[in-house]
Amino acid sequence: MYDQTEFDRDFLKTRAAQFRQQVARRIDGSLTEEEFRPLRLMNGLYLQLHAYMLRVAIPYGTLNSDQLRTLAMIAERWDKGYGHMTTRQNIQYNWPKLADVPDILDALAEVGMHAVQTSGNTIRNVTADPYAGAAADEIADPRPVAELVRQWSTDHPEFQFLPRKFKIAVTGAEADRAILKVHDIGLQLVERDGVIGARVLVGGGLGRTPLLGEELRDYVSMDELLPYIEAVLAAYNIAGRRDNKYKARIKITLREEGMEALKEQVEARFAERRGIYPNAVAELERIEKGFAKPVYKDAPTVAHFNALTDRGYAEWAETNLVSHANPDYAIVRVSLKGRGATPGDITADQMRALADLADEIGHGEIRVGQDQNLILPHVHRGDLPALRAALEGIALAEANTGLVTDITACPGMDYCTLATARSIPVAQGLADRLRPIERELGQVTIKISGCINACGHHHLGHIGILGLDRAGVETYQITLGGDPSADTALGERTGPGFAYDEVVPAIERILRAYLALRKAPSETFLQAVRRLGTGPFKEALYEEQKDAA
Amino acid sequence: MSRIFTPKVVTANALLEGDVVYLAEDGAWVRRLDEAELIEDEAIAQLRLIDAQSQPDRVVGPYLAEARASQQGPVPGHFREGFRAAGPSNRNHGKQADLTDV
Numbered sequence: 001m002y003d004q005t006e007f008d009r010d011f012l013k014t015r016a017a018q019f020r021q022q023v024a025r026r027i028d029g030s031l032t033e034e035e036f037r038p039l040r041l042m043n044g045l046y047l048q049l050h051a052y053m054l055r056v057a058i059p060y061g062t063l064n065s066d067q068l069r070t071l072a073m074i075a076e077r078w079d080k081g082y083g084h085m086t087t088r089q090n091i092q093y094n095w096p097k098l099a100d101v102p103d104i105l106d107a108l109a110e111v112g113m114h115a116v117q118t119s120g121n122t123i124r125n126v127t128a129d130p131y132a133g134a135a136a137d138e139i140a141d142p143r144p145v146a147e148l149v150r151q152w153s154t155d156h157p158e159f160q161f162l163p164r165k166f167k168i169a170v171t172g173a174e175a176d177r178a179i180l181k182v183h184d185i186g187l188q189l190v191e192r193d194g195v196i197g198a199r200v201l202v203g204g205g206l207g208r209t210p211l212l213g214e215e216l217r218d219y220v221s222m223d224e225l226l227p228y229i230e231a232v233l234a235a236y237n238i239a240g241r242r243d244n245k246y247k248a249r250i251k252i253t254l255r256e257e258g259m260e261a262l263k264e265q266v267e268a269r270f271a272e273r274r275g276i277y278p279n280a281v282a283e284l285e286r287i288e289k290g291f292a293k294p295v296y297k298d299a300p301t302v303a304h305f306n307a308l309t310d311r312g313y314a315e316w317a318e319t320n321l322v323s324h325a326n327p328d329y330a331i332v333r334v335s336l337k338g339r340g341a342t343p344g345d346i347t348a349d350q351m352r353a354l355a356d357l358a359d360e361i362g363h364g365e366i367r368v369g370q371d372q373n374l375i376l377p378h379v380h381r382g383d384l385p386a387l388r389a390a391l392e393g394i395a396l397a398e399a400n401t402g403l404v405t406d407i408t409a410c411p412g413m414d415y416c417t418l419a420t421a422r423s424i425p426v427a428q429g430l431a432d433r434l435r436p437i438e439r440e441l442g443q444v445t446i447k448i449s450g451c452i453n454a455c456g457h458h459h460l461g462h463i464g465i466l467g468l469d470r471a472g473v474e475t476y477q478i479t480l481g482g483d484p485s486a487d488t489a490l491g492e493r494t495g496p497g498f499a500y501d502e503v504v505p506a507i508e509r510i511l512r513a514y515l516a517l518r519k520a521p522s523e524t525f526l527q528a529v530r531r532l533g534t535g536p537f538k539e540a541l542y543e544e545q546k547d548a549a
Numbered sequence: 550m551s552r553i554f555t556p557k558v559v560t561a562n563a564l565l566e567g568d569v570v571y572l573a574e575d576g577a578w579v580r581r582l583d584e585a586e587l588i589e590d591e592a593i594a595q596l597r598l599i600d601a602q603s604q605p606d607r608v609v610g611p612y613l614a615e616a617r618a619s620q621q622g623p624v625p626g627h628f629r630e631g632f633r634a635a636g637p638s639n640r641n642h643g644k645q646a647d648l649t650d651v
């Protein structure tokens with residue numbers, strides 16, 4: 001884990017103290033809402049449909065057990081006993097009271113956490129591969145670079161009022177588990193002549209105009225990385241449009257200006273800024289020490305192999321375990337999509353129990369995935385049966401990660417003030433309907449957003465669902481063929497949308513068609529869509545309308 | 550041709566808790582939509598809204614929301630207002646939990 005410095009601690013304490021004064025001044029009437037709003041947003045405090053919502057950053061998706069216990073304490077003491085994991089490695093509290101938020105920020109600061117820049121037109125929480133430091137296919141751990149970028153971007157005076165929000169993600173593996181191509185900047189750590197540097201992608205994003213990022217530079221050395229991305233931000237800060245918020249993201253700047261022009265502007269800014277961070281590499285090396293690999297234990301793994309004779313265990317192992325760089329270890333995916341669950345929600349009791357398990361058998365580490373699940377990144381295979389039994393005791397052993405019931409869903413109209421329709425009950429209805437055939441269906445990813453902002457990443461779902469308000473009626477548009485993996489693809493719209501009570505059967509028709517159309521059970525849903533095109537699936541989707549015509 | 554005015558309620562979020570609140574006939578802020586004042590006259594609606602906007606120490610973001618008359622008082626005119634009035638549908642611990650206590 002990153003070792004906080006005195007500077008980090010002071011910064012968080014000062015920010016929390018400032019916000020305490022701002023809240024007091026809002027409550028005593030010395031600040032109007034217009035004056036207070038930008039201040040609260042700078043500290044991650046939104047006003048949602050039913051209450052305030054505090055969005056807390058989980059930088060690069062990494063938590064230690066003490067941090068998770070603090071998140072549990074906050075949920076219990078100042079919220080309604082749970083938190084919600086988002087698709088960008090944040091946790092959201094849905095019910096804080098305004099006067100309590102300064103206390104919450106103080107509690108977060110105690111464990112090095114904060115809500116700074118989780119809103120507003122700034123550089124947002126830097127995300128990373130949730131399997132960082134554990135994945136078998138990793139070239140380099142992306143977290144030190146992500147931490148360096150976090151430090152650089154936090155309170156950066158030049159970038160507090162960008163044309164629009166700006167999202168950066170980092171990976172250290174070919175298999176892209178951080179969805180680089182839908183970020184304003186995606187950094188992929190690559191090796192050149194034995195030296196790690198970064199490939200820089202730019203101009204990706206979802207929302208109203210979904211576009212995939214493109215390569216800006218194939219390699220930037222570590223000593224030049226901060227000046228280089230600062231040059232990208234500086235170029236964007238000038239060229240990005242401020243007249244139309246729908247055209248203000250760098251993805252639009254890139255398409256309006258063209259790659260060559262953007263490159264030119266970036267290179268010009270880069271020439272000015274080269275060498276402005278002479279200590280960055282030394283700081284990176286200091287940060288790296290905090291991310292040293294845990295001391296792996298040498299012990300028999302036989303308990304895991306013996307347990308595989310149990311069907312429930314074998315199913316869990318099949319879906320919820322991922323290869324670890326150490327063959328005696330596994331990465332464990334902890335599903336937050338159990339029966340009746342709200343995708344991404346976790347109770348304070350579950351957080352606390354998971355923190356204890358992480359301490360006992362997981363080297364004290366927990367990760368948050370972009371799929372709204374949690375991860376224990378380092379578990380010895382010999383400990384897996386005991387872990388699963390313990391997870392069962394806290395309703396976190398659902399054997400479904402990557403299956404059709406592992407649905408990503410934003411809060412939608414149950415909480416979000418921007419929503420045009422609900423997401424959560426659609427996810428729950430689908431999970432209930434499809435659970436009996438989830439194993440038969442294999443790997444299928446459904447993603448749901450409650451409005452065009454696409455926080456539920458619906459464009460990237462193998463099946464995507466977008467909730468809209470059509471003349472005062474909740475209506476759901478379906479997309480097919482999206483892919484959040486390294487072959488990132490945006491789904492294709494099928495046609496007219498479906499009403500709330502029609503959408504679950506509609507999705508089931510698509511999936512039943514897949515079962516009938518696939519060449520063999522080994523052909524996944526996405527492979528079948530790619531082989532056949534969306535035609536036969538659309539036919540199944542709209543068959544009722546056709547029959548009625 | 551002037552638009553036909555449809556009935557409204559004044560709604561906002563409470564400053565301290567963020568709760569959805571409605572303006573009642575006596576000028577009090579209430580938690581229940583069915584206790585709100587249903588305003589059927591456009592000029593009165595604007596006056597009530599101005600009154601609400603002059604209370605930044607109590608509420609945030611007041612606006613006029615569509616509502617309809619019923620035997621039990623105003624009911625939501627749009628599904629968004631329905632969710633605001635009732636609380637989230639996935640957990641029974643928002644406003645709906647309090648409402649059943651009343």
Ligand code: SF4
Pocket residue numbers: 410411412413416417418419420449450451452453454455456
């Ligand atoms: S996609 Fe829309 S409804 Fe969902 S969380 Fe984002 S802004 Fe809210």
